[in-house]
Amino acid sequence: MSVSVDSASALPAASERQRRLFGIGMRAPGALATSVLVLFALGVVLFLGFRTNDGSLLGGAFTLDNFKTALTDPLYATVILRSLAIAGFVTLATVVTAYPVAYYLAFHAGKHRGLLLFVVTLPFWTSYLLRVFAWKVVLAFNGVLNSALLVTGITSEPILAFLNTPAAVVVTLAHAYAAFAILPIYVALENVPRSLIEAAEDLGARPTSIFRRIILPISMPGVMAAALVVFVPTVGDYVTPALVGGPNSTMIGSMIQAQFGKANDWPFGAALSVIVMLVILAVVAIARVADKRFGSKT
Amino acid sequence: MNPTSPTKAPWLTIYVVAYVLFLYLPIAIIPLFSFNNSIQAAFPLSGFTLEWYRSLFDNENLHRAFQTSLIVGVSAAFLATSIGVTVGYMEVAGGDRASRLISALCRLPILIPGVIVGIALLILVNLAGLGPSRMAIVLGHTLVALPTAVVIMRGRFSSLPRSFSEVAMDLGAHEWTTFRRIVLPLAAPAIASSFMLSFLTSFDEFIVAFFLSGTEPTLPLFVWGQLRFPKALPSVMALGTFILLASIVIATGAEIIRRRGASNDELPVTTPRPLPIS
Numbered sequence: 087m088s089v090s091v092d093s094a095s096a097l098p099a100a101s102e103r104q105r106r107l108f109g110i111g112m113r114a115p116g117a118l119a120t121s122v123l124v125l126f127a128l129g130v131v132l133f134l135g136f137r138t139n140d141g142s143l144l145g146g147a148f149t150l151d152n153f154k155t156a157l158t159d160p161l162y163a164t165v166i167l168r169s170l171a172i173a174g175f176v177t178l179a180t181v182v183t184a185y186p187v188a189y190y191l192a193f194h195a196g197k198h199r200g201l202l203l204f205v206v207t208l209p210f211w212t213s214y215l216l217r218v219f220a221w222k223v224v225l226a227f228n229g230v231l232n233s234a235l236l237v238t239g240i241t242s243e244p245i246l247a248f249l250n251t252p253a254a255v256v257v258t259l260a261h262a263y264a265a266f267a268i269l270p271i272y273v274a275l276e277n278v279p280r281s282l283i284e285a286a287e288d289l290g291a292r293p294t295s296i297f298r299r300i301i302l303p304i305s306m307p308g309v310m311a312a313a314l315v316v317f318v319p320t321v322g323d324y325v326t327p328a329l330v331g332g333p334n335s336t337m338i339g340s341m342i343q344a345q346f347g348k349a350n351d352w353p354f355g356a357a358l359s360v361i362v363m364l365v366i367l368a369v370v371a372i373a374r375v376a377d378k379r380f381g382s383k384t
Numbered sequence: 385m386n387p388t389s390p391t392k393a394p395w396l397t398i399y400v401v402a403y404v405l406f407l408y409l410p411i412a413i414i415p416l417f418s419f420n421n422s423i424q425a426a427f428p429l430s431g432f433t434l435e436w437y438r439s440l441f442d443n444e445n446l447h448r449a450f451q452t453s454l455i456v457g458v459s460a461a462f463l464a465t466s467i468g469v470t471v472g473y474m475e476v477a478g479g480d481r482a483s484r485l486i487s488a489l490c491r492l493p494i495l496i497p498g499v500i501v502g503i504a505l506l507i508l509v510n511l512a513g514l515g516p517s518r519m520a521i522v523l524g525h526t527l528v529a530l531p532t533a534v535v536i537m538r539g540r541f542s543s544l545p546r547s548f549s550e551v552a553m554d555l556g557a558h559e560w561t562t563f564r565r566i567v568l569p570l571a572a573p574a575i576a577s578s579f580m581l582s583f584l585t586s587f588d589e590f591i592v593a594f595f596l597s598g599t600e601p602t603l604p605l606f607v608w609g610q611l612r613f614p615k616a617l618p619s620v621m622a623l624g625t626f627i628l629l630a631s632i633v634i635a636t637g638a639e640i641i642r643r644r645g646a647s648n649d650e651l652p653v654t655t656p657r658p659l660p661i662s
Contacts, residue, residue, distance in 0.1 A: 101558065108559040109474075113483060116471035119463075120489035123527045127504040128496075134507060143510055183403065190400045194393050202400075204639060209407050211581070211635035213588040215604050216624045219611065220410045223417070223425045223621075230413055233426035264407055315494065322497025324591055329611070339499040346503050346595065356507075359500045366495060 128363075134356035145353045152357030162341065166361065169338040172252060173321035176259040180316045181309055183260070184267035188308075189301075191268070192275035203272070210265040215325060221258040222329045225249040250332025258330050259320045266319075267312040274308025275301070310373045317369055322362050338362055414628060418621035425617065436622035446623065449606035453587055456518060456602060460525035461583035467526070468533025468578055473567065476541040477549070490534045493527055501527060502595030509596065516598040524592040529582035536581070536642065540574035541567070577642035584634045588627070603627065 135152055137145025156162045187206065195202050209217070224230045225248040232248065235241045248254060278301055286296045324339035331337070338358060345355025413425070421431035440446060471490050474483035493501060501524065509520040544567065552562040568575070590604040597605055607623065610616040 105559050108563075109478065112470045112474050112478075112563075113486060114470075115467045116474070116486040116490055117482075119467050119526070119530070120486055120492075123505070123508070123523060124489050124492055127508045130507050130511065131500070131504045143507070186396060186399050187403050190393070190396050194396060204636075205404060206407065208632065208635060209411060211584055211588075212411060212628050212631045213590075213604060213624070215588070215590045215607060216414060216627060217411060219607070219620070219624065220413050223413055223617075224410055226425075228424055228426050230417075230425060230427065233428075237427045261406065261410060264403075318495050319497055322499050324499050324594075339497065342499050342503060343595075346506060352503075352507070355503060359503060362497060362500060366497075370495065 131356045131359050134353050135360040137353045139351045139353045152354045156357055165336055165338055165341050169321050172255055173317050175256045176320045177313050177317045179260045180263055180267040181312050188268050188271035188275055191272045206268050207265045217262055218258055218326050218329050225254050252335045254330040255326050255335045258326045263316045266315045270311035271308040274305040278304045307377050310377050314373045318366055414621050415625040418625045436618040439619045440622055449601050449603045452600045453603040456521050457583045457586040459522045460586040461579045463526040464529035464533040464582040465578045468537040471534050472537030472541050475538050491531045494531045498591035502592045506595045516596050520596040521593045524596045525586035525589055528592055529585040533578045533582050536574055536578040540571050544570055573641045573644055577638040580634050580638035
């Protein structure tokens, strides 16, 4: 390392300029893409959220009414709370059901680990729209699940309550984001020092207390990361409530879409988006605090 | 029950098998009923047919949507991978604050719901005078694929032995020459893998394209349009079978290529370890 530093300092000025140009050239694509597509685009959404709707692209005048309406009108407050509740249920269900799979991967999968990891992540790479569509077909009144129950004689008439319910949304979303939850938990479980477990065993700890007092606390950062990556896409989801949710499952994503479609009130849609981003920011902050707390324990 | 030894855990094994079934069975519904001789997707299966597949061949709109998806996917994959290569390399080789910030911003879209990415870019392309169009979808999909591309590329660059490029530079090669002649060839499998997965992300993406498409829908948008017509559902399943098959082939190929390139990392790239919050 020291050799290359010495030779670098001995380089002539032309090479130094070339080195700087290389640095600039290599940073340019990323800097351009992120400043335009991420920073500027989100900035414009924030700006538009504080504008009145006069039909023009950037709104008429500054106002706080969009946020006032979104937070006080019971219609929007209900939808926002429902989105949080559904995303919360999905996150909880996904993380709790994924944990044993991650545990199996980390401690019991043996030489099949690579294959099993691939198997649980593969569905993630298939079309999300098609997976939701599949659930619509499964849960429909004349659909796969009902007809299977009828054919096998488990029920005598179709069950109406599958499709168009918030429960359908929760199941479909939990299915869609399963892989998201397994992987971070698995990574955290991989990091549990095996020596710690052996030491506890030697001292006579029972398996349940080893799990509760060693494995679970150490894997908590993974659980937090899993909760976060499931919560974010579900809280703003549009496709699933639209296809399997029915009228009682409208979520904030559908509301935002409507403002940019039928309702044609872009500033209000932008304000709703800002609220969603703030909610996500708050969840990220909570996850980080929790992460630090669990982190300091170990 | 020693969790460190590969002892049998029968209940856990059963649970994992059930979980994998839960993951795959709903998806398997689509190919199963694409061969079923009935408009209604319900049991019992009424008979075998290839009618739904035949109906795909003379559908002009479908062919155009497929073409749009290919063009958009290849363009977005090219852009996302190019950016991913430069950002990933600068984060690993440069390691300076600016490079790390750019990399974190590239991974930020993971934390933005698709609807918001869609509306933000819709406002952006309207401001730019571009409007909803193929080009707009390309920009949107580049953004959506960027986190994956950056994560794959920086993973590969950080596993490259530094000595290679140091030797080259000690021998008098410039940064650019070293990058082009030493680093890029060594990273070729990861580049291929990043390109394939970025393409796949775009090919399957719906919600961002939903906001940004003009007169030319992509394949998922075509599927969405068909969902309104109950009679079209069997054809959607036939088309869906093709799309699922393409996704599985591309994802498997990308994973095989990537593992050959970096045999020390068995984790799939979807692993959301590098959260942009850290």
